[in-house]
Amino acid sequence: MLRVMSIAAVLVACGSRSPAAIAPVAAPPAAAPAPVGAVEPAAWVDTAPLEQDLPRLVDRALAMYRDIAQALTGDDCAAAAVRLRGLAGRYRDVVVANARVLRDGRARQLRAALDAHGDAFDAAAQAVAGAPAMARCAPDPAFEQAFDQLLAPP
Numbered sequence: 001m002l003r004v005m006s007i008a009a010v011l012v013a014c015g016s017r018s019p020a021a022i023a024p025v026a027a028p029p030a031a032a033p034a035p036v037g038a039v040e041p042a043a044w045v046d047t048a049p050l051e052q053d054l055p056r057l058v059d060r061a062l063a064m065y066r067d068i069a070q071a072l073t074g075d076d077c078a079a080a081a082v083r084l085r086g087l088a089g090r091y092r093d094v095v096v097a098n099a100r101v102l103r104d105g106r107a108r109q110l111r112a113a114l115d116a117h118g119d120a121f122d123a124a125a126q127a128v129a130g131a132p133a134m135a136r137c138a139p140d141p142a143f144e145q146a147f148d149q150l151l152a153p154p
Contacts, residue, residue: 078142
């Protein structure tokens with residue numbers, strides 16, 4: 001249960017790629033169509049860092065929680081560990097932003113932002129805690145390492 005509570009604290013920090021990670025794309029000539037996947041600079045210029053955008057952080061944390069619960073379906077420990085490792089890269093920004101919020105002494109603001117989604121977080125936490133792989137695989141070293149990598153603070 002303590003592990004589930006620590007997951008809750010970490011999951012609050014969900015977010016998307018930082019603006020610095022997205023290279024602006026030069027506008028194509030007027031006659032040419034925009035390349036597939038082109039990002040308009042205005043789409044990211046005004047985006048605050050995840051740790052400064054608590055509603056976005058909470059949304060990403062909830063998505064991470066739900067993805068963790070999904071990764072823990074079934075009872076194959078090796079497969080669950082692989083799925084958790086995949087989530088570690090996808091949600092690293094959440095873990096980092098959460099650590100920054102806590103380091104900056106803004107736990108109270110984070111808690112207030114989380115309160116609006118309390119029922120959803122409770123349901124996700126229960127899904128994680130009650131997942132077949134959680135009970136079966138907790139003693140497995142590879143599973144434990146993957147779980148810890150996902151939630152390890154920077």
